[in-house]
Amino acid sequence: MTVRVEVVERILRANDALAAEVRGLLDQAGITAINLIGSPGSGKTSLLERTAALLHPRIRLGVIEGDIATTRDAERVARCGIPAVQIETRLVGNACHLDASMVQAALGRLPLADVQVLFIENVGNLVCPAAYDVGEHLRVVVASVPEGDDKVYKYPSTFAWADAVVLNKVDLVPVTEFSLETFTAGLREVTAAPLFAISARTGEGLAGWIAWIEAQQAGHVRDAARSVTATGHDSAVVSDKETG
Amino acid sequence: MHEVAIAQALLTEVTAAASRHGLKNVSAVGICVGHNSGVAAEALMQAFEILREGCAGGAVLDLRTTEGADLRMEWLEGE
Numbered sequence: 001m002t003v004r005v006e007v008v009e010r011i012l013r014a015n016d017a018l019a020a021e022v023r024g025l026l027d028q029a030g031i032t033a034i035n036l037i038g039s040p041g042s043g044k045t046s047l048l049e050r051t052a053a054l055l056h057p058r059i060r061l062g063v064i065e066g067d068i069a070t071t072r073d074a075e076r077v078a079r080c081g082i083p084a085v086q087i088e089t090r091l092v093g094n095a096c097h098l099d100a101s102m103v104q105a106a107l108g109r110l111p112l113a114d115v116q117v118l119f120i121e122n123v124g125n126l127v128c129p130a131a132y133d134v135g136e137h138l139r140v141v142v143a144s145v146p147e148g149d150d151k152v153y154k155y156p157s158t159f160a161w162a163d164a165v166v167l168n169k170v171d172l173v174p175v176t177e178f179s180l181e182t183f184t185a186g187l188r189e190v191t192a193a194p195l196f197a198i199s200a201r202t203g204e205g206l207a208g209w210i211a212w213i214e215a216q217q218a219g220h221v222r223d224a225a226r227s228v229t230a231t232g233h234d235s236a237v238v239s240d241k242e243t244g
Numbered sequence: 245m246h247e248v249a250i251a252q253a254l255l256t257e258v259t260a261a262a263s264r265h266g267l268k269n270v271s272a273v274g275i276c277v278g279h280n281s282g283v284a285a286e287a288l289m290q291a292f293e294i295l296r297e298g299c300a301g302g303a304v305l306d307l308r309t310t311e312g313a314d315l316r317m318e319w320l321e322g323e
Contacts, residue, residue: 002271004321007261011254011275011315096246128246131282131315157280157313 015132018100022135025107026118031062032220033118034213035134037158038142040124043168045073046200047142048119052080054210055117059217062115064106066098066123073121085109089123097128100135117217126151130158138216144168145178152186160190164212171199250283250315251291257317258300270303270322277307278314285309 010016026033038044045065052061063084065073074086085106089095092102103120110118120136122129141162143151146169152159159165165187173180180197187195194212198205254275262270277285289305296303299322308318 002321002323003267004319005261005265005267006319007257007265007317008319009257009261009317011250011257011317013257014253093249095249097249099249127282131246131250157282160280 012131012133015100018104019133019135022100022104022107023137025104026135026137027224029112029115030221030224031112031115031118032138032217033120033136034138034140034216035129035136036119036121036140036142037126037129037162038122038124039126039144039147042124042142042144042147043200044121044124044142045076047166047168047198048077048121049080050200050203050206051119051210051213052077052082054206055213056080056082059214060114060116062110062112062118064098064103064110064118064120066102066121068094068096068123083111083114096123096125097132098122098134099132103134117213126155126158130161137220138163140164140166142166142168143183145170145172145176149177149179149182150186152183152190156190159187159193162191162193163216164193164209165191165195166209167195167197168200170197170205171202246282247284247287248291248295251288251295254288254292254317255295255297255300258303258320259298261317261320262299262322265320267320267322268299270300270320272306272321273300273303273317274306274308274319274321276310276314276316276318278310278312280311280313281315282313283315
């Protein structure tokens with residue numbers, strides 16, 4: 001006899017559970033993890049190179065690079081003197097996004113004791129990565145001027161989840177039809193997250209971005225310390241990360 | 245374009261839930277997919293049709309959409 005049973009469960013339950021584990025591990029290691037999401041060519045790796053030059057080793061960085069193929073990005077970042085590991089998703093089904101299990105495996109290849117802020121550069125894609133919690137504490141979306149000022153209108157949910165948004169290549173504004181006003185108006189319809197208008201090429205606008213990372217890192221360490229004091233032991237910090 | 249991965253995750257959840265409820269054959273799976281979930285419902289249906297196996301080998305998806313970011317399994321039908 002056919003029966004119907006209620007089985008309400010998030011489809012990505014297994015990934016979310018693993019992501020929570022990853023976050024616990026990072027909390028214990030005192031690492032603040034930032035998931036960097038953006039289109040191919042938006043300048044995610046260039047942003048990391050600039051960030052490394054300005055912040056490392058005052059705050060020690062580490063990077064997990066996600067791409068379909070090649071270790072080029074990890075090599076670029078490693079040349080800045082920061083530990084970097086590459087996930088090539090062509091080896092795991094050509095995935096168009098990183099998931100928590102890939103990040104968990106990559107963590108084993110990083111010197112975690114030497115890292116304070118971990119950037120997880122997702123596969124270049126503005127749709128698929130947004131669905132996957134990879135164990136990060138913060139999500140940053142990188143957009144760039146040549147992509148157009150209507151980007152947020154086209155991908156509202158990706159931007160809505162961002163803790164901060166970086167608009168790269170602002171040095172190109174004079175040679176395009178891009179309106180910063182239009183971009184900002186679109187962004188404000190979905191989120192109040194801070195917007196950093198920068199150029200990874202010229203270096204303009206980076207001070208605010210760097211200060212934001214420093215503040216987030218200090219805040220995370222403070223929250224972790226408070227949580228340890230409150231519970232009286234150094235168990236994994238319970239993250240307040242919204243998992244949906 | 246990540247619908248295959250989502251369909252695989254769904255199949256895993258369906259199989260586990262069917263086993264918990266003692267269903268040997270699942271004929272239908274109710275799912276909820278939000279407009280803001282980043283998942284294309286049609287691609288998810290096709291991917292599931294290709295991947296379905298085991299106790300869910302004959303299962304069809306009964307899809308309900310919402311305006312939000314929902315992405316969940318809601319019910320199973322079977323025997």
